[in-house]
Amino acid sequence: QQQVKQSPQSLIVQKGGISIINCAYENTAFDYFPWYQQFPGKGPALLIAIRPDVSEKKEGRFTISFNKSAKQFSLHIMDSQPGDSATYFCAASFTDKLIFGTGTRLQVFP
């Protein structure tokens, strides 16, 4: 019940395309769903986050779509760029502790 399942494990997208990463959870007590971006040799950095009272949140080229009934949420990266190549982690929490997904390695080719 504490797990957050993330897919795909890796993703290759051409420049300008849309990258989509999906996550699913079981614990309905989760009330905060952030996405983190990690570049090689660096710690993860907060990218965008959503709470379950909204179905979508957009910040620039990054959008979180949230489906409360299906207990799923996804990250969409529009107009993907080579600089977006990184590992992306979804996470969820209901207390002060984040539970992370297993990560998606995104590669954007020019």
Added chain:
Amino acid sequence: GAGVSQSPSNKVTEKGKDVELRCDPISGHTALYWYRQRLGQGLEFLIYFQGNSAPDKSGLPSDRFSAERTGESVSTLTIQRTQQEDSAVYLCASSLGGSTNYGYTFGSGTRLTVV
């Protein structure tokens, strides 16, 4: 400092030795977390400190692992009698408070290799 600082950045140790990893959180951040990231895997929660409350140690994988924090400042993660399966990147993060209100700021991690 401006960010979360971890030291050393890399550590190679022999199996059976003890290691200490250090984390300096952002000044004023009351919450501090340790996570473990094995190669190609997600972030595994280890331990959480919040102010003067008792730490949440529920993620520590064995009694060889322990951590301390002095007030709201430096934290050290100690691994005793290291094993090869302990090889991973150990990440520290700090936060102004609970993660549901504030994002985590992660350090760059300590890459531990047990040979």
